[in-house]
Amino acid sequence: MSAPVLEAVSLEKRFGGVHAVAGVSFRVAAGEMLALIGPNGAGKSTCFNLVNGQLRADGGEVRLGGQSLAGLRPRAIWRLGVGRTFQITATFASMTVRENVQMALISHRRMLWSFLARATDQFRAEAEALLAQVGMAEQAGRPCGVLAYGDLKRLELAIALANDPKLLLMDEPTAGMAPKERTALMDLTRGIVRARGLACLFTEHDMDVVFGQADRIIVMNRGRLIAEGTADQVRNDPAVREVYLGSGATSGGH
Amino acid sequence: MDFVLIQFLTGLSNASALFLIASGLTVIFGVTRIVNFAHGSFYMLGAYLAWTIVRAFWDWGGREPYLFVLGVLAAAVVVGLIGVAMEMTLLRRIYRAPELFQLLATFGVVLMIQDATLAIWGPEDLPLPRPPWLRAFIDIAGSRFPRYDLILAIIGPVVLALLWLLFHRTRFGILVRAATQDREMVAALGVDQKKLFSGVFFLGSALAGLGGALVLPSQSANLQMDLSIIAEAFVVVVVGGMGSVTGAFLASLLIAEVQAFGIVLLPKITLVLVFLVMAAVLMVRPYGLLGKPQAHARAASGAVEPTLRPAPNILGLAGLAALLIAASAPFWAGAYAITVLIELAVFVLFAASLHLMMGPGGVVSFGHAAYFGLGAYGAALGLRYLALPMEAGLVAAPLFAGFFGVVFGVFVVRLSGVYLAMLTLAFAQIVWAATFQWVDVTGGDNGILGVWPSAWAADKSVYLWLALALCIGGTLLLRRFVFSPFGYGLRAARDSELRAEAIGLDTARLRLAAFAIAAAAAGLAGGVYAYAKGSVFPTYISIPKSVDALLMVLLGGVQTVTGPIVGAIAYHGLFVGILQATAYWRAALGLAIVVLVLAFPQGIAGFARDRWERARGLEAA
Numbered sequence: 001m002s003a004p005v006l007e008a009v010s011l012e013k014r015f016g017g018v019h020a021v022a023g024v025s026f027r028v029a030a031g032e033m034l035a036l037i038g039p040n041g042a043g044k045s046t047c048f049n050l051v052n053g054q055l056r057a058d059g060g061e062v063r064l065g066g067q068s069l070a071g072l073r074p075r076a077i078w079r080l081g082v083g084r085t086f087q088i089t090a091t092f093a094s095m096t097v098r099e100n101v102q103m104a105l106i107s108h109r110r111m112l113w114s115f116l117a118r119a120t121d122q123f124r125a126e127a128e129a130l131l132a133q134v135g136m137a138e139q140a141g142r143p144c145g146v147l148a149y150g151d152l153k154r155l156e157l158a159i160a161l162a163n164d165p166k167l168l169l170m171d172e173p174t175a176g177m178a179p180k181e182r183t184a185l186m187d188l189t190r191g192i193v194r195a196r197g198l199a200c201l202f203t204e205h206d207m208d209v210v211f212g213q214a215d216r217i218i219v220m221n222r223g224r225l226i227a228e229g230t231a232d233q234v235r236n237d238p239a240v241r242e243v244y245l246g247s248g249a250t251s252g253g254h
Numbered sequence: 255m256d257f258v259l260i261q262f263l264t265g266l267s268n269a270s271a272l273f274l275i276a277s278g279l280t281v282i283f284g285v286t287r288i289v290n291f292a293h294g295s296f297y298m299l300g301a302y303l304a305w306t307i308v309r310a311f312w313d314w315g316g317r318e319p320y321l322f323v324l325g326v327l328a329a330a331v332v333v334g335l336i337g338v339a340m341e342m343t344l345l346r347r348i349y350r351a352p353e354l355f356q357l358l359a360t361f362g363v364v365l366m367i368q369d370a371t372l373a374i375w376g377p378e379d380l381p382l383p384r385p386p387w388l389r390a391f392i393d394i395a396g397s398r399f400p401r402y403d404l405i406l407a408i409i410g411p412v413v414l415a416l417l418w419l420l421f422h423r424t425r426f427g428i429l430v431r432a433a434t435q436d437r438e439m440v441a442a443l444g445v446d447q448k449k450l451f452s453g454v455f456f457l458g459s460a461l462a463g464l465g466g467a468l469v470l471p472s473q474s475a476n477l478q479m480d481l482s483i484i485a486e487a488f489v490v491v492v493v494g495g496m497g498s499v500t501g502a503f504l505a506s507l508l509i510a511e512v513q514a515f516g517i518v519l520l521p522k523i524t525l526v527l528v529f530l531v532m533a534a535v536l537m538v539r540p541y542g543l544l545g546k547p548q549a550h551a552r553a554a555s556g557a558v559e560p561t562l563r564p565a566p567n568i569l570g571l572a573g574l575a576a577l578l579i580a581a582s583a584p585f586w587a588g589a590y591a592i593t594v595l596i597e598l599a600v601f602v603l604f605a606a607s608l609h610l611m612m613g614p615g616g617v618v619s620f621g622h623a624a625y626f627g628l629g630a631y632g633a634a635l636g637l638r639y640l641a642l643p644m645e646a647g648l649v650a651a652p653l654f655a656g657f658f659g660v661v662f663g664v665f666v667v668r669l670s671g672v673y674l675a676m677l678t679l680a681f682a683q684i685v686w687a688a689t690f691q692w693v694d695v696t697g698g699d700n701g702i703l704g705v706w707p708s709a710w711a712a713d714k715s716v717y718l719w720l721a722l723a724l725c726i727g728g729t730l731l732l733r734r735f736v737f738s739p740f741g742y743g744l745r746a747a748r749d750s751e752l753r754a755e756a757i758g759l760d761t762a763r764l765r766l767a768a769f770a771i772a773a774a775a776a777g778l779a780g781g782v783y784a785y786a787k788g789s790v791f792p793t794y795i796s797i798p799k800s801v802d803a804l805l806m807v808l809l810g811g812v813q814t815v816t817g818p819i820v821g822a823i824a825y826h827g828l829f830v831g832i833l834q835a836t837a838y839w840r841a842a843l844g845l846a847i848v849v850l851v852l853a854f855p856q857g858i859a860g861f862a863r864d865r866w867e868r869a870r871g872l873e874a875a
Contacts, residue, residue, distance in 0.1 A: 052756075073755070074755050074756055075755045075756070075757075075758045075759065075760060078756060078757060078758045079758050084756055086752065086753070086756075090750045090752045090753035090756070091749075091750060091753060092745065092746050092749040092750055092753065092754075093559070093749050093750075094559035094560065094561055094562075094745055094748075094749050095561055095562075095742070095745065095746070095749070096561050099561070099742065102742075103742055103743070103746050103757065104757040106739045106742070106743070107743070107757050107758040107759055108757075108758065111739050112739050112740060112743045112759065112764075113739075113740060114738060114739050114740065115734070115735050115738045115739075115740050116734060116738060117738055117739060118737055118738065119737060119738055119739045119741065119742040120737070122739060143560070143561045144561075159753075159757065162757070163757070163758070
């Protein structure tokens, strides 16, 4: 395997008495889609937030292209080339779709502190190209506040790509979408990840999406990694079957 | 030691009155999320009503203590009913409006109650005749202490205990506590919100009325009671933590004791002291002593701001026409009209500067007059101590105000919502008190006189042109900022802090920059105003001046860039018009505010914009 884009080493996080993440390590390589799954409360979201800087780890380290992210805020991590989408979409409701992407581009190109230029004139073509990539070109001029949920998710993807990231973090990218939309969005994501050579880490509840799209899967339960491998390996892993199907499943098998 | 004990007891008795008012305010806020400016008016009404009712009872049955108690309770009930009336007729219609509109509406009620009280009871202070049992003293550690004050000191804890029982032992109280934590969930569980809100308004208003009635024997009913108490009540509520009754109790003790000892120990800074305490508490505990972060209002807020569109050409033309008319005024209008036009130019910039923070910044300042006043004082102090001419003074004004904007802003932008608004108010009161009490430097109440323009601009017409150039130029510059990457970044930080930080925006720094720019622009407005009037006074920084700015922005519409300009002109026009037309200008202005709030909940410009876009089939957010 080539040098990893993202490397998490022995991550630790405690909330009071709860050991939410206990010694979790994983790597994501360029062009790879890594799914992080596990039952509710397994520590997926915590793990995710440790990577993007929303939470500070109690132990262990996150490295991006070999550089430690320890102590960096989300916005500094973004500057190093990490784009992200949120489980519950977070966009700028008072702006048009295009302006949302322009805003990310303005920040990326360090144009934020200019006071006299017109924001809507900045990086317009680039923003439209990004929107075209996610199939949102026709909606570029619409106010973001009126978009359907699936479209918001695609907009988030376009925003996440605006800083030309090395790593894409997607927290439950298809939550709240119809099944057909889910596959479409993840097909789209996979194409972009391949084409741009990004590393992509995502959490997901929909197992069709996970097993259909991920190159590799890591499984968490109660703060620990319990399995890692390809879809087939994980599907047949006894520990995973135990967690998801209960102990009866191993003997009964249905 | 005697002195300490006596001051302590005095503090306790003041704390009780303060607690009664603040507990009502905090309960109302906790459940309805309304910052009720009229709460001080209910307190005042409590005192006036008690004056009438208690005297009527005494005339009928002799000056008996039990009739006094009955009269006080009756006054509290009547005030409670007035509170319910306000909730049912006015506030119920605007629960879904942006929260500032509710504040604006309650300020309209403040003005109406002021004039109603004046009309009914007249302008004189009304003391309650005090029978011997009300005048009695008792001996404490060798000093004479009024017995009534001692009773007052006990009433506070008693009311706290009763409220505790109400909130923990009755269904109504449990619903109130539940709604304070999560209003939407309580509604989802099928609780009738209307009844709950009316009940809460009755309780809160009655508590304020009770407070007013109880201080009557030691103070007398007067027309200044409302605004003088409301600032302190806000401080107590914020220091205690909004929505927390126990917090309000602790805070009222703290504030009252600080005042009681401050008057003796630090007489020079009494006015600042309370606000210093509040600023200090908020810096350490951003949600007050016992407050919790406010749960994010869910979809209920629903007020998504529309996208920015460049103004239609016709609007630009109308603006240009208005500017030309104003600039040509010296050729066709009298001296008074020119004075009014200069004021208009100043207020347009003042309102536009507040709008930068309130609109794109999403940061509501209750103390924007501070920067207006700092600009004015910057020019005046420059003249007094450095002999700065007008040209330099007009440069000093925005710099001076902008400097303080940065200093205060550092603390302000760390907070959010009502707490942030209250900290801006605290800073404004500190500035006001400094100009008022630091007589050696600022001249105190007498202000600084002789702040006249340079010779070339001494002519009123020339000064009008100068004011138009500076103020309208400044306003257009601010407008340009709104459309710039900086302005968009500011709106991004307001729309979604999470997303803004995730795309590399330093949201705190953006807000601080906006705060400083807004302060500097307000300072320029203040400087222009100072040279127009030839003098500066502490009133430039007073609470009503800050409210003026809020009214202008909200009347015009906070969600449009043109709003503050329209609002400033409408408000000042309204003000000048009403002032000339009627003696009861407060009631008329209050009524106008209430009607405008009900008719144009998006402000005048927001309303016009809606019509414009609907007529053209544009998609609104």
